[in-house]
Amino acid sequence: MSTPGHTSPDAVPYAQRRVRNIDLSKGTQKQPWFLKLNPNGRIPVLVDQKRDDFVVFESAAILLYLSQHYDKESKFHPKDPDRYSELLQWIFFTVRQSLLLS
Numbered sequence: 001m002s003t004p005g006h007t008s009p010d011a012v013p014y015a016q017r018r019v020r021n022i023d024l025s026k027g028t029q030k031q032p033w034f035l036k037l038n039p040n041g042r043i044p045v046l047v048d049q050k051r052d053d054f055v056v057f058e059s060a061a062i063l064l065y066l067s068q069h070y071d072k073e074s075k076f077h078p079k080d081p082d083r084y085s086e087l088l089q090w091i092f093f094t095v096r097q098s099l100l101l102s
């Protein structure tokens with residue numbers, strides 16, 4: 001994956017990604033087609049078109065999925081176990097913070 005201006009050769013170019021806006025005020029996230037993607041009826045959801053429409057929900061799980069499959073240079077998904085532990089610590093920390101805010 002990439003950010004604008006930071007496209008690696010095998011990453012999906014930013015302009016080719018499809019983003020579908022979900023109108024929470026209209027309850028789009030609770031419609032049957034969306035619940036097939038995420039039974040919890042919440043955003044965000046990632047559908048990876050490069051990997052046979054593999055579906056990932058939960059923001060932390062999406063982050064880990066993207067880093068596992070697309071961080072070819074291991075910038076966000078360190079191979080070193082101690083650095084990987086630090087990554088998990090911060091991801092779990094953000095999950096806890098979002099639970100406290102919800």
Ligand SMILES: N[C@@H](CCC(=O)N[C@@H](CS)C(=O)NCC(=O)O)C(=O)O
Pocket residue numbers: 024029041042043044057058059060098102
């Ligand atoms: N733990 C989930 C939280 C997802 C979540 O709460 N999303 C909110 C928007 S930020 C949502 O979809 N709310 C609509 C609803 O609950 O119906 C994650 O990190 O992905």
